[in-house]
Amino acid sequence: MGAEEKTFTWEELATHNTKGDLLVAIRGNVYDVTKFLARHPGGVDTLLLGAGRDVTPVFEMYHEFGAVDSVLKKYHVGKLTTNELPIFPEPTDFHKTVKTRVEGYFKSNGKDPKNRPEIWGRYFVIFASLFASYYAQFFVPFVVERTWLQVICAVILGFSCAQVGLNPLHDASHFSVTHNPTVWKILGATHDFFNGASYLVWMYQHMLGHHPYTNIAGADPDISTSEPDVRRIKPHQKWFINHLNQHMFVPFLYGLLAFKVRIQDVNILYFVKTNDAIRVNPITPWHTFAFWGGKIFFFWYRLILPMQYLPVHKVLFLFVIADMISSYWLALTFQANHVVEEVEWPLPDENGVIQKDWAAMQVETTQDYAHDSHLWTSITGSLNYQAVHHLFPNVSQHHYPEILYIIRQTCSEYKIPYLVKDTFWQAFASHLEHLRVLGLRPKGE
Numbered sequence: 001m002g003a004e005e006k007t008f009t010w011e012e013l014a015t016h017n018t019k020g021d022l023l024v025a026i027r028g029n030v031y032d033v034t035k036f037l038a039r040h041p042g043g044v045d046t047l048l049l050g051a052g053r054d055v056t057p058v059f060e061m062y063h064e065f066g067a068v069d070s071v072l073k074k075y076h077v078g079k080l081t082t083n084e085l086p087i088f089p090e091p092t093d094f095h096k097t098v099k100t101r102v103e104g105y106f107k108s109n110g111k112d113p114k115n116r117p118e119i120w121g122r123y124f125v126i127f128a129s130l131f132a133s134y135y136a137q138f139f140v141p142f143v144v145e146r147t148w149l150q151v152i153c154a155v156i157l158g159f160s161c162a163q164v165g166l167n168p169l170h171d172a173s174h175f176s177v178t179h180n181p182t183v184w185k186i187l188g189a190t191h192d193f194f195n196g197a198s199y200l201v202w203m204y205q206h207m208l209g210h211h212p213y214t215n216i217a218g219a220d221p222d223i224s225t226s227e228p229d230v231r232r233i234k235p236h237q238k239w240f241i242n243h244l245n246q247h248m249f250v251p252f253l254y255g256l257l258a259f260k261v262r263i264q265d266v267n268i269l270y271f272v273k274t275n276d277a278i279r280v281n282p283i284t285p286w287h288t289f290a291f292w293g294g295k296i297f298f299f300w301y302r303l304i305l306p307m308q309y310l311p312v313h314k315v316l317f318l319f320v321i322a323d324m325i326s327s328y329w330l331a332l333t334f335q336a337n338h339v340v341e342e343v344e345w346p347l348p349d350e351n352g353v354i355q356k357d358w359a360a361m362q363v364e365t366t367q368d369y370a371h372d373s374h375l376w377t378s379i380t381g382s383l384n385y386q387a388v389h390h391l392f393p394n395v396s397q398h399h400y401p402e403i404l405y406i407i408r409q410t411c412s413e414y415k416i417p418y419l420v421k422d423t424f425w426q427a428f429a430s431h432l433e434h435l436r437v438l439g440l441r442p443k444g445e
């Protein structure tokens, strides 16, 4: 190889993003995995999402260190010379130790990190409450004759839909339930069909954007802002007068999240073709079906069908209640984890390098809460164990409490601060305080 080795800029790499021509970059090396695609144990769709990109952080997240090296070696075709997104230094001892210890825990106890039967019980309860609250709201005469009962059903429906997002969708998007890519596809599609929001866009936003680049401005789509933006959430973001006292009004806007996401989906996949900094690859027939089939089904079951039996204004009223409940629940749980007072907001240096180990950064950009509360663990889809989830997204949420002590012990040995609040309300208060402080007029403005 040596002097003749082929080189690729990130723009050149980006053009090799299809089934028939699939290149990825990992740690500066470029691999042509076109022939491996159909054999990838993590699924064809998963590798297609990574096509034409530097996938280093996701690759290291979802495989054991070194486990795939012998496969990769066969497909090496060159070097990557420029970077589209920030890059991270080689994993430190902390990163290697925490990964080895957690992987060792599962091996030595003969446990499968992805299979916990409880998860199916959880999904059953979620879908049962979704179907029951929907059916009662529109088709059970005793409920239909009493608006207050319909409102209660709408609240339960909204909460159940949020649980679809926090559980089957979220688990599938991290491949943390079974080892079967078809199961991930079907669970992911429940978000399209029951929430009317795209699983595919979520994969770009969450799996390829937020998780690898947590709280990094310009790379994490969860903290993407325009200028001026309604919120100021990042310390380096420009301040505008509307940010004064933002903590008093911004949380009310979170109720519009689901509405905004459904419109944004179309814009991201079919118009701008990028989710913040994460480019959209060619859309497969399955994703086209799930996207449009899901949108049509969602509007049919939530609006058109009930309108055949109830006045339009009543259906719209109940729809808005359910949708706002889903939105608040999802937004509040997300914000309490990362958009809070004491976390880090890393920025790349002039060479585009984040001068911090990726795993340490995951812990330092994250806040956990309410570890001792089964209730909060259940109703947040275990997002209260957020740092555990960020370090080991491919592990079933039902294992988080078991591996927490390994992670905290390792953090303490390597002097990495692990931030955890006793209750959700303390974590949420920390979000409000973060908004308040960033809303203050900076000195000299």
Ligand code: HEM
Residues within 6 Å of the ligand: 024, 033, 036, 040, 041, 042, 043, 046, 047, 049, 050, 051, 055, 058, 059, 062, 063, 064, 067, 068, 071, 072, 075, 114, 174, 175, 178, 179, 180, 394
């Ligand atoms: C977008 C980048 C990638 C993602 C997100 C990803 C994801 C995954 C996931 C989730 C699994 C586990 C499947 C299971 O549950 O059993 C897996 C397994 C595997 N992947 Fe990937 N993969 C990526 C890229 C690659 C590449 C480029 C290669 C090598 C050419 C590769 C080779 C393998 C192999 C050999 C396994 C089985 C061994 C193991 O589980 O450690 N993957 N991948």
